[in-house]
Amino acid sequence: MTIFGTQPSDQDIVDGIRTGGSQRTHFENRLYYKYRYLIRNGSRKHKIEEDDASIAYSDTILTVIEHIAAGRFEGRSELKTYVHQIFLNKCVDVIRKRTTNTAQGFQRVSLDDLLIPVPDTQRTALADLIRQQDHQRIRQLLTRIGERCQEILTLWSEGFSDREIALQYHYNTDGVAQTTRLRCLEKLRVMYKGSQ
Numbered sequence: 001m002t003i004f005g006t007q008p009s010d011q012d013i014v015d016g017i018r019t020g021g022s023q024r025t026h027f028e029n030r031l032y033y034k035y036r037y038l039i040r041n042g043s044r045k046h047k048i049e050e051d052d053a054s055i056a057y058s059d060t061i062l063t064v065i066e067h068i069a070a071g072r073f074e075g076r077s078e079l080k081t082y083v084h085q086i087f088l089n090k091c092v093d094v095i096r097k098r099t100t101n102t103a104q105g106f107q108r109v110s111l112d113d114l115l116i117p118v119p120d121t122q123r124t125a126l127a128d129l130i131r132q133q134d135h136q137r138i139r140q141l142l143t144r145i146g147e148r149c150q151e152i153l154t155l156w157s158e159g160f161s162d163r164e165i166a167l168q169y170h171y172n173t174d175g176v177a178q179t180t181r182l183r184c185l186e187k188l189r190v191m192y193k194g195s196q
Contacts, residue, residue, distance in 0.1 A: 007034070010079035017068045025172055032061050032173055035083050046091045048098070051182050056090035058179035141191045149184035156181055 008016070008030050016027030036057070043053040063086055067073040073082060142150050148169075155165055166177035 014068055014073065014075070014079060017065060018071075020069075028061075028065055029173055031064065031083075032058075032175055035061075035080070035087075036175070038084070038087050042087060042091050046095060048091060048094050052094045053091065054175070055179055055182050056094055057087060058175055060087040060090050061175075138188070138192065141188055145184065145188055145191065148180075149187065152177070152181050153184050153188065 008027065013027050013031050013034070016023050017031070038060075039050065039053045039057045042048065042056065043050045046053070048056075060083060064073065064079075064083055067082075073079070077085075142153065145153075152165055152169075155168065156162075160168075161174070162178040162181065163174040165171070165181065166174045169177065171177045171180070
């Protein structure tokens with residue numbers, strides 16, 4: 001296995017995850033951090049939001065861990081190649097989803113764009129009214145989104161970092177907290193869109 005402070009080899013990570021026990025979490029975290037650079041690279045290369053790349057990466061790591069533990073990763077390719085390929089597939093899924101949403105007419109329009117035809121004197125009052133209605137609708141949706149999501153989004157809106165949320169909920173890494181938060185935000189966004 002590895003000496004404390006040194007970077008584990010891919011084989012060390014695979015063996016550590018397969019062995020299980022208390023060391024498994026340690027090696028899962030090492031795997032997560034070893035290839036985390038893919039988030040930024042994927043965002044740039046595939047022209048997707050960094051949050052989307054982060055979710056794709058977290059899903060990738062969870063899939064790789066599951067494959068290693070179940071014996072589906074047989075070592076016919078390097079672990080790095082395996083991680084890269086799954087991450088690529090997850091990024092393609094993000095692009096497909098975005099393309100599908102765009103094709104269905106889903107495009108983000110800013111509040112300012114909607115208010116252009118409204119005279120300046122009424123624009124501020126109308127914008128305030130719309131924002132107030134949005135806040136009320138979001139508060140109502142938060143009560144239906146699930147207790148854990150509601151708590152995480154509330155903490156995040158109050159300025160808590162993903163690391164602080166991870167500590168609060170005993171997540172293994174801040175990446176897990178970030179992925180959970182982003183999934184909750186996506187769920188809220190879908191509910192919000194459906195309530196309009």
